[in-house]
Amino acid sequence: xxxxxxxxxxxxxxxxxxxxxxxxxxxxxxxxxxxxxxxxxxxxxxxxxxxxxxxxxxxxxxxxxxxxxxxxxxxxxxxxxxxxxxxxxxxxxxxxxxxxxxxxxxxxxxxxxxxxxxxxxxxxxxxxxxxxxxxxxxxxxxxxxxxxxxxxxxxxxxxxxxxxxxxxxxxxxxxxxxxxxxxxxxxxxxxxxxxxxxxxxxxxxxxxxxxxxxxxxxxxxxxxxxxxxxxxxxxxxxxxxxxxxxxxxxxxxxxxxxxxxxxxxxxxxxxxxxxxxxxxxxxxxxxxx
Amino acid sequence: xxxxxxxxxxxxxxxxxxxxxxxxxxxxxxxxxxxxxxxxxxxxxxxxxxxxxxxxxxxxxxxxxxxxxxxxxxxxxxxxxxxxxxxxxxxxxxxxxxxxxxxxxxxxxxxxxxxxxxxxxxxxxxxxxxxxxxxxxxxxxxxxxxxxxxxxxxxxxxxxxxxxxxxxxxxxxxxxxxxxxxxxxxxxxxxxxxxxxxxxxxxxxxxxxxxxxxxxxxxxxxxxxxxxxxxxxxxxxxxxxxxxxxxxxxxx
Amino acid sequence: xxxxxxxxxxxxxxxxxxxxxxxxxxxxxxxxxxxxxxxxxxxxxxxxxxxxxxxxxxxxxxxxxxxxxxxxxxxxxxxxxxxxxxxxxxxxxxxxxxxxxxxxxxxxxxxxxxxxxxxxxxxxxxxxxxxxxxxxxxxxxxxxxxxxxxxxxxxxxxxxxxxxxxxxxxxxxxxxxxxxxxxxxxxxxxxxxxxxxxxxxxxxxxxxxxxxxxxxxxxxxxxxxxxxxxxxxxxxxxxxxxxxxxxxxxxxxxxxxxxxxxxxxxxxxxxxxxxxxxxxxxxxxxx
Numbered sequence: 102x103x104x105x106x107x108x109x110x111x112x113x114x115x116x117x118x119x120x121x122x123x124x125x126x127x128x129x130x131x132x133x134x135x136x137x138x139x140x141x142x143x144x145x146x147x148x149x150x151x152x153x154x155x156x157x158x159x160x161x162x163x164x165x166x167x168x169x170x171x172x173x174x175x176x177x178x179x180x181x182x183x184x185x186x187x188x189x190x191x192x193x194x195x196x197x198x199x200x201x202x203x204x205x206x207x208x209x210x211x212x213x214x215x216x217x218x219x220x221x222x223x224x225x226x227x228x229x230x231x232x233x234x235x236x237x238x239x240x241x242x243x244x245x246x247x248x249x250x251x252x253x254x255x256x257x258x259x260x261x262x263x264x265x266x267x268x269x270x271x272x273x274x275x276x277x278x279x280x281x282x283x284x285x286x287x288x289x290x291x292x293x294x295x296x297x298x299x300x301x302x303x304x305x306x307x308x309x310x311x312x313x314x315x316x317x318x319x320x321x322x323x324x325x326x327x328x329x330x331x332x333x334x335x336x337x338x339x340x341x342x343x344x345x346x347x348x349x350x351x352x353x354x355x356x357x358x359x360x361x362x363x364x365x366x367x368x369x370x371x372x373x374x375x376x377x378x379x380x381x382x383x384x385x386x387x388x389x390x
Numbered sequence: 391x392x393x394x395x396x397x398x399x400x401x402x403x404x405x406x407x408x409x410x411x412x413x414x415x416x417x418x419x420x421x422x423x424x425x426x427x428x429x430x431x432x433x434x435x436x437x438x439x440x441x442x443x444x445x446x447x448x449x450x451x452x453x454x455x456x457x458x459x460x461x462x463x464x465x466x467x468x469x470x471x472x473x474x475x476x477x478x479x480x481x482x483x484x485x486x487x488x489x490x491x492x493x494x495x496x497x498x499x500x501x502x503x504x505x506x507x508x509x510x511x512x513x514x515x516x517x518x519x520x521x522x523x524x525x526x527x528x529x530x531x532x533x534x535x536x537x538x539x540x541x542x543x544x545x546x547x548x549x550x551x552x553x554x555x556x557x558x559x560x561x562x563x564x565x566x567x568x569x570x571x572x573x574x575x576x577x578x579x580x581x582x583x584x585x586x587x588x589x590x591x592x593x594x595x596x597x598x599x600x601x602x603x604x605x606x607x608x609x610x611x612x613x614x615x616x617x618x619x620x621x622x623x624x625x626x627x628x629x630x631x632x633x634x635x636x637x638x639x640x641x642x
Numbered sequence: 643x644x645x646x647x648x649x650x651x652x653x654x655x656x657x658x659x660x661x662x663x664x665x666x667x668x669x670x671x672x673x674x675x676x677x678x679x680x681x682x683x684x685x686x687x688x689x690x691x692x693x694x695x696x697x698x699x700x701x702x703x704x705x706x707x708x709x710x711x712x713x714x715x716x717x718x719x720x721x722x723x724x725x726x727x728x729x730x731x732x733x734x735x736x737x738x739x740x741x742x743x744x745x746x747x748x749x750x751x752x753x754x755x756x757x758x759x760x761x762x763x764x765x766x767x768x769x770x771x772x773x774x775x776x777x778x779x780x781x782x783x784x785x786x787x788x789x790x791x792x793x794x795x796x797x798x799x800x801x802x803x804x805x806x807x808x809x810x811x812x813x814x815x816x817x818x819x820x821x822x823x824x825x826x827x828x829x830x831x832x833x834x835x836x837x838x839x840x841x842x843x844x845x846x847x848x849x850x851x852x853x854x855x856x857x858x859x860x861x862x863x864x865x866x867x868x869x870x871x872x873x874x875x876x877x878x879x880x881x882x883x884x885x886x887x888x889x890x891x892x893x894x895x896x897x898x899x900x901x902x903x904x905x906x907x908x909x910x911x912x913x914x915x916x917x918x919x920x921x922x923x924x925x926x927x928x929x
Contacts, residue, residue, distance in 0.1 A: 107823045114738060117730035118748050121797065124790055125751040128758065131769040190669045193662040208917065209670040215844070215913050216676060217851025219880045220902050223887045224676050254672050261669070287655035308757075315759025317854040318880075322888055342761045342854070349765070349858050354773070366765040370758060377757035378750070445817060450741065476819035486810045488829060499818035502828065548814075555819050 129370065136367045139163075139360035148364065154328040154339075156348065156358040163361045165368070167330045171245070171338035174331045175324060176313045178249025179256055184306050186253075187260035191305075192290060194261065195268040207262075214258035222322035225251045230323055239335050243325030246334040251319050256309035263308060267301020267387055268294060304383035311376040315369065317342040341365050394421045396559060396589045397442060401456035404437055404613075406449060411437040415456075415615045417608070419559075424581065424590040426604030426621065428597055430636065433610040435593045439561050442591065443478040444471050460559075476503070479557035483564040485544030487536035487551075492519075492528050495536045495547055499555035514554050522550035523580055542573025549580065560584065562592040566599065578603050597637055601625050609633045680902050687900025696866040702893050706901055708868060712781075712876030713908070715869070716860065717850045719785025720792055725842060727789075728796030735797070736804040737812075737826050756794035761854040763791045768858040780873040784860025788849045795848065799841020803834040836923035840916045847912035851905060853880040879905045 140148075143163055151164015194206050229250055234242035271294050279289040295302070325337025326347060345362050352359045397419040404412040412434040419425050427435040440446045441454060444465060458465045465474050476499070487495050496515045505511060515532070519525040524546040528539070536547055545565060552560060562581070566574040581590060581603050594600050600607050601621055608618040609630075617624065617633045628634045695705030731748075739745040767787030777783040807830050815829035816822075853861075861881035869876050883901045886893050 107821060110823055111738070114730045114734040117727050118734035118739065118744075120727060121731050121748055121755070121793065122751045124793065125754055127770060128755075128762075128766045128790075131766050131774070132762070135769055186665050186669055189662050189665040193659075193666045197659055197662060198666075206666060206670065209673050211913065211917075212677075212910065213670065213673045215847055215851070215909055216673070217853070217880055217905060217909060219851070219853045219884050219887075220680070220906055221676065223883060223898065223902055224679055226887060228675075228679065254669075257669050285651055285655045287658045288651070311757050315757070315761070317759065317761040318884060322884070342759055345761050345765060346854055346857055349768070363765060363769070366762045369762050373757040373759060373762075374754050377753050381753050443817060445813060448813065448816065471816075472819050472821045475817055480817040482810065482814065482817075484810075486814050488811060488814065489833065498815070498828070499820070502815075502818065502820040502824050551814075551818065 132363055132367045132370060135360050135363035139357065139364045142357065143361075148361075149368075152330060154344070156361060161357060163357070165341070165344075165365060167328045168339055168341045168344050168365070169368075170330055171324070171328075172314055172340040172342070174245045174334065174338055175248040175252060175320060175340055176310060178245060178334055179252035179313045180306070180310060182249060183253035183256045183260060183309060187257045187305075187309070188264055188302060190257070191261045191264035191268060191302075192295075195265045196286070196290060196294070210258050210261055213254065214262075217318075218255065218316060219318040219322070221251055221255060222319035225319060225323045233335070237335050241325060241337060243323055243337050244335050245324060245331055245338040248320050248324035248338070248340075249334065251323060252313045252316055255316060255319065256313050259312050260305045260309040263305035263384075264298070264302045267298040267305065270301065270387065271297040298387070300383040300387040304380040304387070307376050307380040307383070311373050311380070314376070315342060315373055317346050321346050341369055345369075395419065396421045396461065398459045398462075399456070400458075402438070402441060402458060403455040404434075404441060404446065405451075405453040406437075407451035410613055412441070412613045417615065417618050419589065419591060420606075421589050422585060422587075423605040424585050424592060424603055426600035426607040427591065427593045427610060428595075428600050428607060428636070429610035431595075432612075434613040435608075435610040436563055438610065439480075439563055439591060439593045442559070442561055443475050443480055445475075445480065447471065476555050477557055478559045478561060479552035479555055480561040481545070481548055481552055481563065481565045484568045485541055485548055487539070487544050487547055489535065489537055491533050492536050492539070492547060493532040496550050496554045498551060503555075515550075518550040518554040519547075521553050521580075521584070522546045523576065524550055540573075542569055542576060545569060545573065545577060546580070549577075553584075557588065559589045559591065562590065562594075564594055565592070567595065574599070597625075609636065611636070677906070680899055680906055683896060684899035684901075684903030687894075687896040688903065692900055693904070697864065698866065702890070702897070704866075706877075706879070706882060706904065708865060709877040709879045709882040709901070710904065711868060712861075713850055713879040713905075715781050715876060716784050716788060716856065716878060717846055719781060719872070720788035720849050721842075721846055723786060723789035724792040724796055724845075728793050728842075729800050729838065731793075732797045732800035732804060733826060733831075736801050737830065738822075752794045752797055755790075756798065758791075759854075760791060760852055761857075763787055764855040764857050764859060766790075767855060772859055778873060779858065779860055779862075779875050781860060781869060781876055782872045784856045784876075784878075785872075787855045787859045788852065791852070791855055792845045792849050795845040796842055799845070800834070800838045803837025803841065804830060806837060807833045836919050840920045840923075843912050843916040843919070847909045847916070850912070851880055851909050853878075853884055856881060879908070 148163055148165060150166055151162060152166050153162040153164045154167055155162040194203055198206060225247060229247045230242035233244060233247050275293050275297055276289055279293045320340050321343035324340065326339045326343055327337035328339045331338045345365055349362055352362060395418040400416050402412055402415040415438065427438060429435045437446065441458065446452045460477065463469065488498065493515055496518050497511050500511060500514050516525060519528065524543060527543060536544065539547060566577055578599065584590060592604060604621045606618065607621050607624045609616045611632055617628060617630045624633065625637060628637065692705045694707050696707060698704035735748060764787065767783055771777045771783035771786050772779055811829045812825050815825040820828065856878055860875060861878050862875035863885060865875060865877055879901065883905060886901060887898050
């Protein structure tokens with residue numbers, strides 16, 4: 102009886118591992134299933150490079166270039182702003198802060214990570230958006246800039262915690278060797294530690310980018326959602342994710358518009374897949390070094 | 391007197407991936423003897439020890455050829471791994487109690503065999519702790535954490551834990567490498583007492599220890615069994631030059 | 643000369659450290675600001691009625707009870723599905739799997755799953771659970787979608803907790819004649835449990851705050867009654883906040899902040915529990 106129970110449990114354990122693969126397969130199959138219908142009628146180049154997203158006008162236009170550029174703009178802004186700050190904070194937390202303060206700061210980062218994106222979006226609507234309108238004298242504060250600032254903060258916990266791990270994982274001998282030949286702690290950090298931790302920090306930044314590209318609610322609430330090709334950061338933009346979230350609710354099932362949203366989903370799936378696999382590659386390099 | 395064989399090892403050959411850890415080892419281990427296995431690092435002595443209770447199987451890319459039998463039964467074909475390990479207990483190099491109470495550490499093995507009756511467990515725990523000469527020191531605090539004991543006490547707790555499974559053979563893997571001389575003496579003393587009831591295989595880096603406690607000594611070098619003989623012969627007039635060089639400290 | 647340059651190096655270090663400190667404070671500033679704004683503006687709305695009454699007058703008055711309850715249903719449902727599966731899969735990967743093609747595929751799958759944007763989970767959930775399996779927009783569909791989204795988080799954190807248990811625990815247990823599963827069950831799991839709990843609770847907290855995956859799989863705009871079965875739609879807190887923040891004009895601001903406050907308190911409470919478990923565990927076990 103005991104043997105039998107063990108046998109069942111071990112089989113269940115194995116089955117669960119297999120199910121995980123199955124789910125990834127299912128996600129891809131079900132996205133592709135719907136997207137396939139779309140690509141039978143619309144060429145890929147027309148979809149990716151088309152300059153107009155008018156899914157419900159007649160005739161409809163399904164060009165997601167403005168959406169891709171929207172995502173790119175917001176992401177770029179967020180990265181420029183978040184990466185230096187996050188890496189700096191990671192160094193402070195990992196190498197400089199005394200133990201008590203470190204725990205306190207880490208808790209703070211965890212709280213930042215746990216605030217739901219819809220709450221951040223809402224607070225952004227009430228604060229950043231009017232501020233931008235006031236400071237830059239633009240007709241609306243719902244802009245790429247607002248999205249970038251908000252997303253920058255949302256990416257920071259990811260970048261900080263993974264960079265911090267990478268910095269902490271740098272072998273002590275490297276740091277002690279540098280200190281022993283008379284370098285200060287600061288010199289050691291920017292001459293030795295950062296190079297040794299580089300693969301991990303790169304991975305951290307990539308995962309941060311992945312987080313930003315995939316972010317939906319906050320972006321939808323504060324970027325203004327205008328599907329036009331953006332020229333400046335002070336202009337409303339619409340991202341890939343926000344398009345799905347905003348239009349899926351009203352779309353007619355089985356229409357081209359419906360299928361087009363799944364095609365956007367496939368694109369997002371592929372983008373984040375590439376980002377995550379590359380980041381994982383860098384993380385492994387850090388570990389095996 | 392013809393001693394009864396406990397383990398019969400024939401043409402034992404072990405690979406870990408590309409590494410050829412043991413080759414062509416054949417000999418018998420006799421009942422109720424203490425067999426010392428000595429040799430420099432990476433000589434294959436620990437691999438040999440872990441082959442006896444099939445613990446090598448947890449390692450990646452482990453391959454074994456040849457045969458080992460315990461009391462006439464092949465250890466791979468004749469036993470389930472769990473059954474074999476209940477007959478062949480093991481004491482590790484460092485004292486490794488689980489972060490449980492003293493009582494639960496000793497009761498761990500019996501509980502896994504389905505013994506959960508409190509009175510039976512109480513008896514087993516007391517007997518085992520007594521055989522390991524630890525009972526008097528801990529009998530008033532069986533419920534307290536095993537991690538709080540001193541290093542020497544922890545090692546004797548690990549012995550008690552192994553004894554609780556009631557094995558026939560006990561494998562010692564450098565049991566004193568982390569201990570001070572006094573604790574070492576205590577462990578050695580208990581080994582000599584245990585010999586009356588158990589067959590003991592002792593892997594050690596300390597040739598003097600091997601000389602003090604073993605009946606026979608096997609010298610391993612680079613995966614080969616170089617020499618096997620009575621302790622006094624090995625340490626006074628070894629046949630092989632390499633054995634002599636090792637024992638006299640020319641390499642190690 | 644030498645001493646002079648040494649001092650300037652020391653000064654440089656001081657300045658650099660001060661800058662890094664300020665950067666860290668700046669990164670954490672939004673946490674304080676966001677929490678402060680929400681508490682300050684939201685407290686006014688919080689009263690017994692707000693927490694336990696049905697919404698009325700197009701959500702402009704009354705309470706948010708169905709949204710709170712809906713979120714609870716979804717979170718519990720998602721946890722029930724993802725927890726056993728996630729922990730078992732992690733046990734497989736950490737304790738049983740050998741390094742081979744299958745293991746690498748599973749690893750790749752997990753990396754991939756953990757990176758998929760939440761809105762894509764929403765699409766998937768809609769396509770599989772709502773349409774293909776004909777659950778309709780319902781608690782089941784939403785909970786299952788959240789469960790699959792949670793799976794990689796639970797697997798990854800469980801795996802890390804299992805890996806943190808030293809190998810010698812396993813060897814000792816095996817050497818005492820325990821079987822493989824007994825070893826996992828008695829010599830590994832008990833010591834990994836606090837870590838597993840922490841990771842799980844954090845993932846549940848995340849699921850509670852997610853909006854995108856439930857947009858098309860379960861969330862209802864406005865249902866002033868409670869669900870009768872798992873195949874009903876429900877309101878959910880994050881979606882409710884989104885709706886009253888963007889779609890409904892002339893709603894008292896305190897209602898919006900109040901909803902945000904309830905949501906964030908729920909999430910932070912779960913985080914607090916996780917943190918307490920983790921820190922008490924760190925104090926208790928040291929090996």
